[in-house]
Amino acid sequence: MKKSIWLVFVFISTLSLAQTPVDLAGYDKKGGAKVGVDDDVLNIVWPVGENENGKIIINLKKGEPLFSKILMGKGENFTEIAANLNPEFLLTVGKRDLTTASGWNIFFDITGYLPHEAYAVILDKRDAKVISQGSRTKIILSDARAGEFSGTMEITLYNGSPLLNVAAVMSTQRDSVAIVYDGGLVSKEQIWKEIFWSDPENVLQSAKAKAKEASKNIAVKYRTIIGESNGGSIAIFPPPHQYFYPMDNAYNLKYTWYGSNYRDMISGYGIGIRQELMGDLRFVPWFNAPPGTQQRLSFFCVLSTDKDGQVLEKVKKFTHDDAYKPLSGYKTMASHFHTEHVDDVLTHRPLPEIPGHVTALKNLGVNIMHLGEFHLFRGGHEYVNQPPKRLFEYQTMFEECERLSSGDFLMLPGEEPNRFLGGHWMNLFPKPVYWIMSRQPNEPFVEVHPKYGKIYRVSNKEEMLKLLELEKGLAWTAHARTKGSTGFPDKYKDEKFYHSDRFFGAAWKAIPADLSQPRLGKRVLDVMDDMANWGHKKYAIGEADLFRLEPTYEIYGHMNINYLQLDKLPEFKEGWQPVLTAMEKGKFFVSTGEVLLPGGFTVNGKSSGETVKLDNRGKAEIKVEIDWTFPLNFAEIISGDGNRVYRERVNLDKTQAFGKQQFTFPAALKDRKWVRLEVWDVAANGAFTQFVWLE
Numbered sequence: 001m002k003k004s005i006w007l008v009f010v011f012i013s014t015l016s017l018a019q020t021p022v023d024l025a026g027y028d029k030k031g032g033a034k035v036g037v038d039d040d041v042l043n044i045v046w047p048v049g050e051n052e053n054g055k056i057i058i059n060l061k062k063g064e065p066l067f068s069k070i071l072m073g074k075g076e077n078f079t080e081i082a083a084n085l086n087p088e089f090l091l092t093v094g095k096r097d098l099t100t101a102s103g104w105n106i107f108f109d110i111t112g113y114l115p116h117e118a119y120a121v122i123l124d125k126r127d128a129k130v131i132s133q134g135s136r137t138k139i140i141l142s143d144a145r146a147g148e149f150s151g152t153m154e155i156t157l158y159n160g161s162p163l164l165n166v167a168a169v170m171s172t173q174r175d176s177v178a179i180v181y182d183g184g185l186v187s188k189e190q191i192w193k194e195i196f197w198s199d200p201e202n203v204l205q206s207a208k209a210k211a212k213e214a215s216k217n218i219a220v221k222y223r224t225i226i227g228e229s230n231g232g233s234i235a236i237f238p239p240p241h242q243y244f245y246p247m248d249n250a251y252n253l254k255y256t257w258y259g260s261n262y263r264d265m266i267s268g269y270g271i272g273i274r275q276e277l278m279g280d281l282r283f284v285p286w287f288n289a290p291p292g293t294q295q296r297l298s299f300f301c302v303l304s305t306d307k308d309g310q311v312l313e314k315v316k317k318f319t320h321d322d323a324y325k326p327l328s329g330y331k332t333m334a335s336h337f338h339t340e341h342v343d344d345v346l347t348h349r350p351l352p353e354i355p356g357h358v359t360a361l362k363n364l365g366v367n368i369m370h371l372g373e374f375h376l377f378r379g380g381h382e383y384v385n386q387p388p389k390r391l392f393e394y395q396t397m398f399e400e401c402e403r404l405s406s407g408d409f410l411m412l413p414g415e416e417p418n419r420f421l422g423g424h425w426m427n428l429f430p431k432p433v434y435w436i437m438s439r440q441p442n443e444p445f446v447e448v449h450p451k452y453g454k455i456y457r458v459s460n461k462e463e464m465l466k467l468l469e470l471e472k473g474l475a476w477t478a479h480a481r482t483k484g485s486t487g488f489p490d491k492y493k494d495e496k497f498y499h500s501d502r503f504f505g506a507a508w509k510a511i512p513a514d515l516s517q518p519r520l521g522k523r524v525l526d527v528m529d530d531m532a533n534w535g536h537k538k539y540a541i542g543e544a545d546l547f548r549l550e551p552t553y554e555i556y557g558h559m560n561i562n563y564l565q566l567d568k569l570p571e572f573k574e575g576w577q578p579v580l581t582a583m584e585k586g587k588f589f590v591s592t593g594e595v596l597l598p599g600g601f602t603v604n605g606k607s608s609g610e611t612v613k614l615d616n617r618g619k620a621e622i623k624v625e626i627d628w629t630f631p632l633n634f635a636e637i638i639s640g641d642g643n644r645v646y647r648e649r650v651n652l653d654k655t656q657a658f659g660k661q662q663f664t665f666p667a668a669l670k671d672r673k674w675v676r677l678e679v680w681d682v683a684a685n686g687a688f689t690q691f692v693w694l695e
Helices: 002-018 311-319 341-346 356-363 389-404 461-470 522-534 577-584
Strands: 034-038 041-049 052-059 067-074 077-095 117-120 122-133 136-146 149-158 163-171 177-187 194-198 204-208 216-218 221-228 233-237 256-262 266-273 295-304 330-337 368-371 410-412 425-428 434-436 446-449 453-457 474-477 503-508 539-542 561-565 588-591 601-603 619-628 632-640 645-651 659-668 674-681 686-689 692-694
Touching: 041 122, 041 136, 041 149, 052 149, 067 295, 077 149, 077 163, 077 233, 077 266, 077 295, 136 163, 163 177, 177 233, 177 256, 177 295, 194 311, 221 256, 221 266, 221 311, 233 266, 233 311, 295 311, 330 539, 341 389, 356 368, 389 410, 389 434, 425 577, 461 474, 474 577, 503 522, 522 539, 522 632, 522 674, 539 561, 539 577, 539 588, 561 577, 601 692, 619 632, 619 674, 632 659, 645 659
Parallel strands: 330 368, 368 410, 434 453, 474 503, 503 539
Antiparallel strands: 034 041, 041 052, 052 067, 067 077, 077 117, 077 177, 122 136, 136 149, 149 163, 163 295, 177 266, 194 204, 194 221, 216 256, 221 233, 233 295, 256 266, 330 561, 425 474, 446 453, 561 588, 588 686, 601 619, 619 659, 632 645, 632 674, 674 686, 674 692
16 A cells, blocks of 8 residues: 555656646736646647737747747637747856946946857746736746856737747846847757848848758848748847947847857757847947846747748838837937038048938938037047138038938037036037137137137136027037946036026936846936936937948937927028927927827826926826837836935736827826826837926
8 A cells, every 4th residue: 555655656746747837826817818738738829910819839848849839820720830949049248347437337348358158048947837917928937047147938928919029037146247148949940941031221132941051140121030931930020229239330230140050059940139249349338237137138029921021011010110100290309420421521532412321310200310520530620720620610510411401301410519517418509500619818709700600619617508598509418427428417416507497408328228127228217307306497308329320220229219399390591499499398208219109298287398286185197198019018107306206107018019099197296396207118118208397
């Protein structure tokens, strides 16, 4: 009898060791997806569109490909898209320089030039769980490891869309770490018949899949690589903005790959996304990976029964074809470009009639381009010489801006002067203004020049403010708290010029990059809140801070956009005061392009830049219209009382891909002085409003 009991115990123990346990406690049968478990096989069916379903069969046996089958179909009739695919990730780990004052906000780092190690992420399939979260289903697999990093593998399915996300969610306890990652789907068998992509010229290309062909890195448009099988296609692409760590130049660095034995580390034939470790061969900061943070190494897939690369059309919809969607009552503005176009003109280089940066931004749907000229070239341009170089350079800039402004495009002269105020800063005047960054004791502050008309000479911060006041210009902190603005605007928040309404605030860009964050650009979002608590009405405009641009570059991934409330685009010759007015009144929102706020944002009926008086209870009703592509993740209501910052997160995980809806959020804002709103999607794309001021 004892022997029989012992044999049963051994059998049960062996069975439990052989099978991967699946936890379904967090699965909701009413959530849209249907989940079944049969031994070491996990079957999940989810709705991907009208009367259409996706099906994924996950093999939980150790050593076997994770995706046994990926299918699409209607009713019980499914077409196999792919079989025996394994998600693979390579994690490259380097050293973050934390010795500088900017700390984790560093940009001027050269991680790629320093020693680093690459690791394949290994999944041992110890256990699995299925969780329902609103309109999505998440499968979490343990354990994943890569060097000193450990974590899980996650697959997220989105109801209503043939979209899924595959992620290795990894963390380390080591300090001062920076990372990049590559990822993709790999098979030991010949799954794909043909590979498709759009080249940088936006021409669809293809190549026959050859099982033993060494992997190739290719430059593409839309960051997408497609594998086609007998039954259909799978498109792989990264989060469109989160995947790109900041660089000076938005070169197209071959962000996709296909073929065998990728980086001599992945065995088998695959398709996927990749990073160039050396970036643009300038500063290469990679991604922050602070100790204990959950770094999300991920890629998205779109499934389709379509052939001949046509699934790309479905992918392109997530980024509006890599362009900023026109909105009634708004014009799009992109700021801070060091194209050095004036230098190109003056050095008589062969130039096209329409320079590449203009074509590139027009292709993106940019209506207004704000330059940051004279940033690097010829230091003598700052001073009055014979002949006065700076005045001639200004004349050239004004003439070129007028020449290139036409129809639905306005090029605005601008500069990153970086003198007098502290740190780096941008400026914008409502018309052409000639000014020189020096003044000798015997020279006047302002005079009329026989050729250029009124010119100003500035020698200190007081005169800089006076110039801004006289010519109704605006100034703001460029890349606040990082780069050359490390420590700013904090260091001059008590200065007279900062208190002036001529000092606009700061500029937002996703520096640094951190894959553990569900939103982009936390650095400047924090600056916004601090500025509001300091007690002056300041705002934050999106900035690109890019150098050379050409239509074939990967510009969209590095960009953001400002939607200014303008009914009409000003004509250059008439001046562009309406642009500055919209900015200084806070009548705009900032977006990565996928999340839009077309109906504005109001608090008890008052919109951004305005002031609302609340009752004694501090109750408020926030209304916002949101237009989105990727399923939304959350909205966040941020407010402050002059000292503290308060955050209230609103879960939006019931949303599906591609929607437009008016939302109303109740808010308790007693004793608060300001409030603003952010909205973020599952790919960390987002939009944020400017402030509504509270009384």
